[in-house]
Amino acid sequence: MSASTALLTDRYELTMLDAALRDGTADRHCVFELFARRLSGGRRFGVVAGTGRLLSLLREFRFGEDELRFLRDEHVVSAETVRYLESYRFGGTVTGYREGELYFPGSPILTIEGSFADAVILETLALSVMNHDAAVATAAARMSIAAGDRPLAEMGSRRAAEQSAVAAARAAYIAGFGATSNLEAGRQWGIPTMGTAAHSWTLLHDTEEDAFRSQIAALGSGTTLLVDTYDIRRGVERAVAVAGTGLGGVRIDSGDLPIVAAEVRAQLDALGATETRITVTSDLDEYAIAALAASPVDAYGVGTSVVTGSGYPTAGMVYKLVARQDASGGWVAVAKKAEGKGSQGGRKRAFRRLEDDVARDEYVEIADGFEELPTAADVEGGRMLQVTLVDHGAFDAAHEGPEGVQAARAHHLAVREELPVRALALSKSDPAIPTVFADAGDR
Amino acid sequence: MSASTALLTDRYELTMLDAALRDGTADRHCVFELFARRLSGGRRFGVVAGTGRLLSLLREFRFGEDELRFLRDEHVVSAETVRYLESYRFGGTVTGYREGELYFPGSPILTIEGSFADAVILETLALSVMNHDAAVATAAARMSIAAGDRPLAEMGSRRAAEQSAVAAARAAYIAGFGATSNLEAGRQWGIPTMGTAAHSWTLLHDTEEDAFRSQIAALGSGTTLLVDTYDIRRGVERAVAVAGTGLGGVRIDSGDLPIVAAEVRAQLDALGATETRITVTSDLDEYAIAALAASPVDAYGVGTSVVTGSGYPTAGMVYKLVARQDASGGWVAVAKKAEGKGSQGGRKRAFRRLEDDVARDEYVEIADGFEELPTAADVEGGRMLQVTLVDHGAFDAAHEGPEGVQAARAHHLAVREELPVRALALSKSDPAIPTVFADAGDR
Numbered sequence: 001m002s003a004s005t006a007l008l009t010d011r012y013e014l015t016m017l018d019a020a021l022r023d024g025t026a027d028r029h030c031v032f033e034l035f036a037r038r039l040s041g042g043r044r045f046g047v048v049a050g051t052g053r054l055l056s057l058l059r060e061f062r063f064g065e066d067e068l069r070f071l072r073d074e075h076v077v078s079a080e081t082v083r084y085l086e087s088y089r090f091g092g093t094v095t096g097y098r099e100g101e102l103y104f105p106g107s108p109i110l111t112i113e114g115s116f117a118d119a120v121i122l123e124t125l126a127l128s129v130m131n132h133d134a135a136v137a138t139a140a141a142r143m144s145i146a147a148g149d150r151p152l153a154e155m156g157s158r159r160a161a162e163q164s165a166v167a168a169a170r171a172a173y174i175a176g177f178g179a180t181s182n183l184e185a186g187r188q189w190g191i192p193t194m195g196t197a198a199h200s201w202t203l204l205h206d207t208e209e210d211a212f213r214s215q216i217a218a219l220g221s222g223t224t225l226l227v228d229t230y231d232i233r234r235g236v237e238r239a240v241a242v243a244g245t246g247l248g249g250v251r252i253d254s255g256d257l258p259i260v261a262a263e264v265r266a267q268l269d270a271l272g273a274t275e276t277r278i279t280v281t282s283d284l285d286e287y288a289i290a291a292l293a294a295s296p297v298d299a300y301g302v303g304t305s306v307v308t309g310s311g312y313p314t315a316g317m318v319y320k321l322v323a324r325q326d327a328s329g330g331w332v333a334v335a336k337k338a339e340g341k342g343s344q345g346g347r348k349r350a351f352r353r354l355e356d357d358v359a360r361d362e363y364v365e366i367a368d369g370f371e372e373l374p375t376a377a378d379v380e381g382g383r384m385l386q387v388t389l390v391d392h393g394a395f396d397a398a399h400e401g402p403e404g405v406q407a408a409r410a411h412h413l414a415v416r417e418e419l420p421v422r423a424l425a426l427s428k429s430d431p432a433i434p435t436v437f438a439d440a441g442d443r
Numbered sequence: 444m445s446a447s448t449a450l451l452t453d454r455y456e457l458t459m460l461d462a463a464l465r466d467g468t469a470d471r472h473c474v475f476e477l478f479a480r481r482l483s484g485g486r487r488f489g490v491v492a493g494t495g496r497l498l499s500l501l502r503e504f505r506f507g508e509d510e511l512r513f514l515r516d517e518h519v520v521s522a523e524t525v526r527y528l529e530s531y532r533f534g535g536t537v538t539g540y541r542e543g544e545l546y547f548p549g550s551p552i553l554t555i556e557g558s559f560a561d562a563v564i565l566e567t568l569a570l571s572v573m574n575h576d577a578a579v580a581t582a583a584a585r586m587s588i589a590a591g592d593r594p595l596a597e598m599g600s601r602r603a604a605e606q607s608a609v610a611a612a613r614a615a616y617i618a619g620f621g622a623t624s625n626l627e628a629g630r631q632w633g634i635p636t637m638g639t640a641a642h643s644w645t646l647l648h649d650t651e652e653d654a655f656r657s658q659i660a661a662l663g664s665g666t667t668l669l670v671d672t673y674d675i676r677r678g679v680e681r682a683v684a685v686a687g688t689g690l691g692g693v694r695i696d697s698g699d700l701p702i703v704a705a706e707v708r709a710q711l712d713a714l715g716a717t718e719t720r721i722t723v724t725s726d727l728d729e730y731a732i733a734a735l736a737a738s739p740v741d742a743y744g745v746g747t748s749v750v751t752g753s754g755y756p757t758a759g760m761v762y763k764l765v766a767r768q769d770a771s772g773g774w775v776a777v778a779k780k781a782e783g784k785g786s787q788g789g790r791k792r793a794f795r796r797l798e799d800d801v802a803r804d805e806y807v808e809i810a811d812g813f814e815e816l817p818t819a820a821d822v823e824g825g826r827m828l829q830v831t832l833v834d835h836g837a838f839d840a841a842h843e844g845p846e847g848v849q850a851a852r853a854h855h856l857a858v859r860e861e862l863p864v865r866a867l868a869l870s871k872s873d874p875a876i877p878t879v880f881a882d883a884g885d886r
Binding site: 013014 | 451521571
């Protein structure tokens with residue numbers, strides 16, 4: 001794998017750059033915006049995620065020898081453009097929602113300002129990161145709300161491509177999960193890791209007792225034993241026989257969970273293992289978690305559904321040119337008019353307007369030309385949503401690395417408290433709050 | 444990003460290894476199998492993909508200083524296990540279906556033989572790669588069948604996490620797509636790349652004519668112009684006015700495609716641009732492609748649906764211990780009995796049995812103990828499906844890199860010809876051929 005991220009890019013971005021360098025438009029100052037036209041799957045809110053990853057990838061967005069050789073040999077761009085790319089460093093400005101923030105249709109999640117050359121070639125990388133991570137985080141937030149105070153662990157690495165699995169663990173943690181099974185996510189992003197044992201562990205041993213005894217010898221009786229390899233009732237019996245009533249937990253990975261959980265709880269209590277916790281892990285999603293709210297379950301492990309966005313594996317965000325300077329230096333708001341895919345041209349500033357600490361709307365002011373965009377003082381009850389992430393090529397490192405992840409998680413859990421109650425339901429619906437666009441010239 | 448792939452692993456694999464090193468079972472010779480219990484989404488066949496990627500990642504599965512420090516500092520495993528991992532190199536044997544091969548429920552797609560220690564820690568990496576790539580390849584094959592002779596390009600990078608996008612481009616190409624927009628897939632895997640232009644290209648310019656003129660100056664009149672930024676009819680008119688009747692193609696990315704394609708074809712013909720090709724790219728999946736079969740469309744660009752497996756983003760494969768040696772060295776077939784998640788224990792050899800060159804069934808012989816597994820000569824009309832990929836730690840490089848991709852694509856297109864006609868329909872169904880298990884002892 002190349003360390004450069006510069007070719008994680010669609011070919012047309014470089015051929016457009018090539019043509020723009022020829023016709024002189026490459027220097028035109030441009031504003032691109034990354035936003036979602038709608039919330040996938042009738043979700044009531046979206047969760048911004050990926051920002052910290054994107055910033056680090058953007059630092060590595062440099063064309064090295066391998067990348068340039070490929071572009072030259074394949075005649076993707078001209079020799080002049082290859083020379084231009086040799087020294088390419090992103091020199092523009094990125095403002096955007098904090099990672100972990102909520103978003104709604106039309107929220108200006110990221111705004112990339114710079115020359116056309118600066119900004120056009122980031123389209124695919126920015127969308128790849130944000131679309132994936134937001135899809136996972138949005139699903140994860142719904143699961144986290146459904147789980148209430150019960151701990152949730154992400155265990156879906158095997159159902160996501162190997163590097164996406166790390167990103168998914170990170171996104172789920174930002175949106176309220178407490179831990180992941182993925183070790184690389186622990187190493188790279190500082191996310192707490194957890195694990196129990198697989199069925200192969202039991203099958204490796206001559207008897208289920210042998211497997212349990214060995215696991216306890218290695219990990220202590222506070223460990224969680226997987227009890228459904230053969231017969232759950234016998235498994236629970238053996239687990240307590242081997243570990244004693246101080247057994248930390250049992251894991252159930254099959255069967256009709258509300259029924260099985262109740263049976264296992266009763267059995268554990270009857271055996272005196274009243275403090276032994278029950279973890280369930282079989283094909284859970286937000287709906288299954290909600291359906292288990294009244295069951296004696298102590299923790300959830302979620303796999304496939306969280307890493308695949310619970311039916312919506314991509315957030316559907318787009319990256320569009322919304323304003324540019326013309327030949328005389330004036331600002332022009334621009335927008336595609338295509339059927340069903342229109343967008344809102346112009347530079348934007350976004351606020352979440354609150355009333356009694358509850359979110360009322362997403363208020364977005366638009367400047368078509370040179371109008372001044374509002375500051376916090378101009379919008380009553382409005383929390384300003386955009387912060388500067390990269391200032392003329394200078395990165396704000398606070399958003400990156402494990403510290404960025406912790407900050408994003410804290411921000412997410414805080415702003416989720418602002419949501420109106422109707423936002424917490426799981427059924428398909430309109431967005432929980434409306435997006436209100438206003439003309440900055442009218443203020 | 445670390446170059447090591449060793450922590451793309453669930454924590455429990457290393458804690459099981461730790462406990463197995465303590466209790467002496469780490470050396471037990473084991474057979475693990477990677478297979479699918481069923482085909483996701485009522486698909487009629489699955490396409491194996493990811494094998495060549497997995498082999499390369501397996502070569503890098505080594506615990507370096509960073510990885511070992513993490514495991515030590517986080518107390519994931521004991522100091523003895525850290526020492527064991529320092530020199531870990533996969534020393535086992537992997538046999539499996541060729542990449543690009545078809546699979547059915549219970550097909551032994553990969554078989555990993557070695558000590559428990561060797562094999563247990565590969566579970567997550569193997570599943571991550573194969574589940575993702577097979578999901579994409581299976582969806583892509585359906586689209587490729589629906590498209591018939593019309594060229595198909597993969598353009599979904601922006602709707603997949605940045606590294607998954609590269610893997611998805613590779614999987615789609617193996618399953619019959621002709622090109623990708625993803626440049627890294629071109630560089631890394633030798634896949635043909637293609638591209639047109641974005642709406643931002645038109646919006647960057649003062650007029651649509653300016654944008655078209657500049658693109659033609661850079662890429663020649665054989666290029667494909669995007670005609671739906673403002674009004675499609677005007678766009679087509681301008682495109683031919685600027686490029687002449689020798690214009691290579693127009694791209695349509697919005698609207699009701701069967702209607703719009705017919706209108707654009709009529710307009711192009713009336714303008715004399717009878718050879719100008721029409722590419723459509725708006726939210727296509729296998730069903731939309733099939734519905735356009737009678738429309739005057741020359742090429743398809745597919746995004747979201749192919750990289751997300753068209754509704755089924757993971758193939759649902761599992762990695763299970765199926766046989767092991769006991770303390771006295773005898774082979775024991777093992778299988779989990781859990782409700783709805785049972786598996787078929789024992790070592791296996793698989794054949795596709797053909798009649799008049801048409802696949803009739805997936806024939807799998809199982810050895811519970813020391814029975815001999817069949818060779819090609821033993822199964823009449825049977826094509827043996829498993830090949831050796833890694834032999835006692837020695838990798839067969841023919842499956843890796845760009846050459847491996849070309850071989851996988853050729854193999855896929857060849858074996859697809861063996862499918863019965865009913866396999867080519869898109870609706871949900873049972874698998875196109877049954878999987879027949881037989882006991883090797885009965886032969």
